[in-house]
Structure formats: structure tokens, C-alpha cells
Amino acid sequence: MSYTNFVAVDGNLTKDGEVTFSGSGTAVLNLSIAHNTKIKEKEEVSFFDVVAFGKHAEYVADFAVKGATVTVIGRLHQDKWEKDGKKYSRTKIIANQLVFGKAKAAATPAQPSRPSDDDIPF
Numbered sequence: 001m002s003y004t005n006f007v008a009v010d011g012n013l014t015k016d017g018e019v020t021f022s023g024s025g026t027a028v029l030n031l032s033i034a035h036n037t038k039i040k041e042k043e044e045v046s047f048f049d050v051v052a053f054g055k056h057a058e059y060v061a062d063f064a065v066k067g068a069t070v071t072v073i074g075r076l077h078q079d080k081w082e083k084d085g086k087k088y089s090r091t092k093i094i095a096n097q098l099v100f101g102k103a104k105a106a107a108t109p110a111q112p113s114r115p116s117d118d119d120i121p122f
Contacts, residue, residue, distance in 0.1 A: 014047065016064060017065075029057035050098075
């Protein structure tokens with residue numbers, strides 16, 4: 001049986017993106033976005049952690065500035081760990097595609113290409 005794991009979220013970056021490199025040299029771009037939803041005159045804000053890998057991460061890193069509008073297309077991934085006998089988990093979005101709109105102090109890039117599964121280290 002196959003299950004679908006697909007998510008698309010748009011929002012604004014809450015801080016500049018951070019690029020690091022894995023032990024194998026793969027670029028890892030970490031982002032945090034805020035998505036606003038208005039339901040019956042009440043505005044709700046949801047925050048999402050986003051990760052992009054490889055050449056895709058390197059390409060879009062210059063556009064990942066605080067306040068930039070971005071649409072994230074990808075899949076959900078749940079990290080699980082244990083610390084001091086307590087179990088923790090966090091769900092984040094693994095980005096296949098990041099499409100930037102108007103940004104404060106950044107230009108809009110062309111549509112980035114989708115990274116291959118080889119660029120994702122897990």
C-alpha cells in the first residue's frame with residue numbers, strides 16, 4: 001500500500017535562512033515560515049520549520065531573507081529523539097521546491113529545479 005505525503009504552504013520567512021553543510025558536503029538550508037489564516041474574523045498564525053538540501057538549497061539561500069514571501073512544496077518528516085529519558089518529536093517540511101515572491105531586499109529567482117532524492121541524506 002502506498003501513502004501520499006504532500007504539503008504546500010505559503011508564508012513569510014521569520015528570519016534569514018541558515019545554510020550548513022553535512023559531513024558528506026551536502027548543503028542544508030533551514031528556514032522558518034509563518035502562515036496566516038483568517039477564519040471567521042479571527043486571524044491565526046502557524047509556524048513551520050522547513051529544510052531544503054543539495055544544490056537546490058545553495059541556489060535559493062540568497063533569496064531566503066527575513067520577510068520574504070515563499071511557497072514551500074514538499075513532504076512532512078517527523079524527527080524523533082530521546083533526551084534524559086524523555087521522548088520528543090517535531091514535524092518539519094522537507095522542501096522539494098521553494099518559490100519566492102516579493103521579498104524585502106531580495107530579488108525574485110527563477111523557478112528552482114526539484115532536487116533529486118540523492119540530495120536528501122535520509
